Amino acid sequence: MSDAAPPSRRAVLTGAAAAMVAGRARADDTLITQVQPWSRNLGDPVAAAPYGLPTPHEFDVVRRTVDWLTADAYSSVSFTPIHALDGTITPQGCAFERHHSGAIDLRKEDYRLMVMGDVARPLVFTYADLERFPRDTRVAFCECAANSGMEWRGAQLNGAQYSHGMIHNMEYTGVPLRLLLEEAGYDTSRRWVYVEGADAASNGRSIPIKKALDDVLVAFKANGEALRREHGYPVRLVVPGFEGNLWIKWLRRIEVRDTPVHSREETSKYTDTLADGISRQFTFAMDAKSVITAPSPQAPVRHGDGPLVISGLAWSGRGAITRVDVTLDGGQNWKVARLAAPPAPMALCRFYLDVAWDGAEMLLQSRAIDDTGYVQPTKAQLHAARGMNSTYHNNGIQTWLMRADGSVENVEVS
Amino acid sequence: MSDAAPPSRRAVLTGAAAAMVAGRARADDTLITQVQPWSRNLGDPVAAAPYGLPTPHEFDVVRRTVDWLTADAYSSVSFTPIHALDGTITPQGCAFERHHSGAIDLRKEDYRLMVMGDVARPLVFTYADLERFPRDTRVAFCECAANSGMEWRGAQLNGAQYSHGMIHNMEYTGVPLRLLLEEAGYDTSRRWVYVEGADAASNGRSIPIKKALDDVLVAFKANGEALRREHGYPVRLVVPGFEGNLWIKWLRRIEVRDTPVHSREETSKYTDTLADGISRQFTFAMDAKSVITAPSPQAPVRHGDGPLVISGLAWSGRGAITRVDVTLDGGQNWKVARLAAPPAPMALCRFYLDVAWDGAEMLLQSRAIDDTGYVQPTKAQLHAARGMNSTYHNNGIQTWLMRADGSVENVEVS
Numbered sequence: 001m002s003d004a005a006p007p008s009r010r011a012v013l014t015g016a017a018a019a020m021v022a023g024r025a026r027a028d029d030t031l032i033t034q035v036q037p038w039s040r041n042l043g044d045p046v047a048a049a050p051y052g053l054p055t056p057h058e059f060d061v062v063r064r065t066v067d068w069l070t071a072d073a074y075s076s077v078s079f080t081p082i083h084a085l086d087g088t089i090t091p092q093g094c095a096f097e098r099h100h101s102g103a104i105d106l107r108k109e110d111y112r113l114m115v116m117g118d119v120a121r122p123l124v125f126t127y128a129d130l131e132r133f134p135r136d137t138r139v140a141f142c143e144c145a146a147n148s149g150m151e152w153r154g155a156q157l158n159g160a161q162y163s164h165g166m167i168h169n170m171e172y173t174g175v176p177l178r179l180l181l182e183e184a185g186y187d188t189s190r191r192w193v194y195v196e197g198a199d200a201a202s203n204g205r206s207i208p209i210k211k212a213l214d215d216v217l218v219a220f221k222a223n224g225e226a227l228r229r230e231h232g233y234p235v236r237l238v239v240p241g242f243e244g245n246l247w248i249k250w251l252r253r254i255e256v257r258d259t260p261v262h263s264r265e266e267t268s269k270y271t272d273t274l275a276d277g278i279s280r281q282f283t284f285a286m287d288a289k290s291v292i293t294a295p296s297p298q299a300p301v302r303h304g305d306g307p308l309v310i311s312g313l314a315w316s317g318r319g320a321i322t323r324v325d326v327t328l329d330g331g332q333n334w335k336v337a338r339l340a341a342p343p344a345p346m347a348l349c350r351f352y353l354d355v356a357w358d359g360a361e362m363l364l365q366s367r368a369i370d371d372t373g374y375v376q377p378t379k380a381q382l383h384a385a386r387g388m389n390s391t392y393h394n395n396g397i398q399t400w401l402m403r404a405d406g407s408v409e410n411v412e413v414s
Numbered sequence: 415m416s417d418a419a420p421p422s423r424r425a426v427l428t429g430a431a432a433a434m435v436a437g438r439a440r441a442d443d444t445l446i447t448q449v450q451p452w453s454r455n456l457g458d459p460v461a462a463a464p465y466g467l468p469t470p471h472e473f474d475v476v477r478r479t480v481d482w483l484t485a486d487a488y489s490s491v492s493f494t495p496i497h498a499l500d501g502t503i504t505p506q507g508c509a510f511e512r513h514h515s516g517a518i519d520l521r522k523e524d525y526r527l528m529v530m531g532d533v534a535r536p537l538v539f540t541y542a543d544l545e546r547f548p549r550d551t552r553v554a555f556c557e558c559a560a561n562s563g564m565e566w567r568g569a570q571l572n573g574a575q576y577s578h579g580m581i582h583n584m585e586y587t588g589v590p591l592r593l594l595l596e597e598a599g600y601d602t603s604r605r606w607v608y609v610e611g612a613d614a615a616s617n618g619r620s621i622p623i624k625k626a627l628d629d630v631l632v633a634f635k636a637n638g639e640a641l642r643r644e645h646g647y648p649v650r651l652v653v654p655g656f657e658g659n660l661w662i663k664w665l666r667r668i669e670v671r672d673t674p675v676h677s678r679e680e681t682s683k684y685t686d687t688l689a690d691g692i693s694r695q696f697t698f699a700m701d702a703k704s705v706i707t708a709p710s711p712q713a714p715v716r717h718g719d720g721p722l723v724i725s726g727l728a729w730s731g732r733g734a735i736t737r738v739d740v741t742l743d744g745g746q747n748w749k750v751a752r753l754a755a756p757p758a759p760m761a762l763c764r765f766y767l768d769v770a771w772d773g774a775e776m777l778l779q780s781r782a783i784d785d786t787g788y789v790q791p792t793k794a795q796l797h798a799a800r801g802m803n804s805t806y807h808n809n810g811i812q813t814w815l816m817r818a819d820g821s822v823e824n825v826e827v828s
Contacts, residue, residue: 043516102457
């Protein structure tokens, strides 16, 4: 089985397994034998909701929080329900949020963006100004550096939403930051920009100007429409492949500098303390990572043996995913998963493995490989390299124990 | 200027135009000189809405209807606000709807799909059965055959939302219909399938089995999450490139046949009566088409001359867009627009043209070309070929008159 040649379903369904999945004429099934109310009566009129929400039947597919994780809900995080999604796009409405002093209400009319510091012409842009610059559209994932952080010292959160849900993937439209820096006449000898938001926490971060000039967007649309308030309306920074903390929401200020600021968010936070007590700083690019989203603790298997779809997400902040391997036995044997589409750089990639489940217990893992040749490590490999003190930047392989009854648990394997 | 080499913004901003767009330090701008409330106070807590909606400041970016277009709201249509969107993905919440007897409420537990007719094994699938088949994920546009139909006899609807908004573009996940037909053992000598929905209107349509075996999906996710009720929850058909009427919502039945059914929806409706009174039937693939979404009547230009971003959408039901041309003078001179990303087949493509507007009146048009070599025709060319009796399948070039004051009107050019 290779990602170039999707597995044959016929092969999957050979023998006894086929009878498990094939539909059957259910003679006693009144849903088939009798005309049902929804086939007799009118449904909702057009535009019953000018802007629609999910059906109430999907009420459980929402952002969730973990009460004990943060001191209050204003500097906190919610998690994307990745266990219940498929494909690659994350709808804004259920995309995880992280903010440090609450999601502020800022109107387009009140929006201002300063570009200053070591520039020939300090400038202030209105929202309408930004709309006059050439713009780009691209898909990018945003992953919080703390995603899977609670897993560093062992399996803790029983669900992919909690262990890996600080990530979303949207199509952004905005102005390349490069154009605004050029407009201001940035000093080309300078090596950093400092970016901050209009919220009280401001969340200031230093970014290498090389990245700022490359692919960073000053974005005003996500998945085609305006950013939601909790995602930085009206303007946020999009920093493809880099940790989510740099993706400044309610973007207010860009300062061209020769040195990083060493702000709170890049010293006491968002650094990785190693075994010797020295901390890694400026760990910008999110290394290749993957997770099986179903089956997973919140998405148990409710059918018996036979055909089973294993599905998950893979991503890399350093390029495009080239391959995803899946194991059913905790790493003894690996199979190459099928990728849903040619992977794009710094965007989520959906993978599938179609298996004939024998009904026995499984240890499910996935392993991502990107176009730099980097292979997603085990947690043991990460621990050996970085010790046990880290919280951020855990891209270790995740293990789910799937039992014979189809239930799934977050476990640690040595 | 070519689509391979994006236009230089420097070139666009040369001279007087530059001063128009560049931000300025506004000494009297209290939004800059004074700390504002949103920078002093907390915003909304995390997960203020477990499933979020757009900010109220964007209250006007919604589906809209046209009261006089249909007899009632149960067999009617709403329009996507394409004039206010950017990028290519359409959020489900503002994606146009068309249904013939209302959007029904159908639970996954009550869902059944019959595959019958000329098959070895008539089958009934539950939703859970479908989840066990290998699945695909892809982006596709869905355009109602009637999109722009009111424009056939002249400019009528003053806004891109109304003239071209019966279209949306989402990432779908589902089971290839081919797999279900194979599971049932379809008679390979048969040439058609008949598909219908569980709503009262049922909206039955005949589809060539060649297409059914090619790329049609029995889809349960759109943009990663469950289909919304108005988009066919829990299961709809996705028929890439083909007219939207075939994209059966609340999919109930698939019948393998040797002939088309000649149902209401493919005889008295969704056919094109030509000048000689004979009607074209089974005009499945939507020909290449494009529209400038901004500036447009609902998205007038509120700034003076100088840098102006012209943006729009292009698509083809026969393949991928290869080029989009834009004219500012009603077709006398054409420029090649910049495409936001490598176009995918049967998916919306976003184009941009960055111009230095001289402040004078313009006649804006766009023209799409696809990888079959097909060039989007003028309305005059379509009229010459098909007469004036058509309503469906109008893919003629659209003209916007943009006045010196920035207002925009839907006009006809000869």
